[in-house]
Amino acid sequence: MAKSQSLTFLFLLLLISFLASVYNSIAGAKAASFTLTNNCGYTVWPGILSGAGTAPLSTTGFVLNSGESRSVDIPSSWSGRLWGRTYCSTNQSTSTFSCVTGDCGSGKIDCSGSGATPPATLAEFTLNGSGGMDFFDVSLVDGYNLPMLVSPTSSTASSGGNCTATGCLVDLNGLCPSNLKVILSDSGGQSVACKSACDAFGKPEFCCSGAYGNPNTCKPSSYSQIFKNACPRAYSYAYDDATSTFTCPTGVNYIITFCPSNPGQKAGENNPQAAGVPLINDSMVFLGPASGITLGKTWRFAAVTSAASLAAFWLQF
Template sequence: MTLHKSLCVLLILLAFSFSFTQATRFDITNRCSYTVWPAALPTGGGRQLNPGETWPLDVPAGTANARIWGRTNCNFDGSGRGNCGTGDCGGALQCQLSGAPPTTLAEFNLNQPNNLDFYDISVIDGFNIPMEFSPTSNGCTSLRCPADKCPDAYLFPADNTKTKSCPSGTNYRVVFCP
């Protein structure tokens, strides 16, 4: 094989591999009448989201055991230290720890076996904000949690029928107060 052909094959293989490692976009929107301070682990940290605002968050393919949740009644100083009434993560704006109960959680594992994403809503740690967690592509199932006893959410640890799957490469939306 000539050097030119070898280089072309290598470039095609590299382009093909990058198509499976792109980040997944999560658009996190606050439709509540109050400020929500969303947090995301293991990527994303946290920030303030006023009513009507959206936070676009890119999460690397292969991210596992991840979660997004909303915090309420927060006060932070200029250094990012403070506290939240619900979902507090050790007094930090940029969360490095999971939020303290109660928290409505959007949980996900991206690009897992069989090239699938797995996602769910959990209120095992309590309920603090109504939430919708929905794929924005690939026609997969949307999940809604309008109140603390929502039928689409995990209510207790053995409630293993609530996890949904979608093809890897799907983008998602998390809406507070849908």
């Protein structure tokens, strides 16, 4: 009789353990949801790269037409980055898919474990990290190709602290110095992306490498300051942590918007998550050129029109 009771008890323990593991796997299967919205006047092909040791998502790349949104479920403790690819096409002879900016080199719409070729605006996430917090940022360390806004959607986002929207709303392609511009050959000189100084020149002091591989020796350059002045909340160089990393309690969902400051569209209709970001805001104000960088007439005009477009956008509601 005692043996029978022991076996029953052991069976119950195994059953409880099994049910607990099933529950945890289900609960952990969807820690958060990312909603990607294309507010640009053109098609964007988002790319997604999971970090080392992190399970890949159900998709690593897809097409997002102008005005479209798509949600992606994110597992517990996921880390990785995502970005928008632009000027993409498929070669009719080879059936190879490629993009002028943000290309991941996979030859297809899915990036399949490959990252973005610089320059590209990046959104970076570590979910359920230290202290049960999500860590996220928008980075221009690898350069810039299009405006991006990352917004937490939970009510905790309005409770103060560092759980708030971040991004780069300014069109840096119009503000990019000539020696950092990526020019599309048939665009009549139009800049479609803006390189980082590291990518453009490859010097250790710009790349924070070698003798410059620590925060004491690697300092902001006049080039990274262009990015920082335009988008103070975004990473402008490798050790720009203090003003560029944001945190939310684990379980928050996020909206990632490409071209959030499109002045031709109503915020309330197409970009509701941006409604809580005021006009006079650290992440949205163009502060002018960096020290040592002189703006030409065209560049100054671009800065003025970019600021005017931002003002027009926010004043619509």
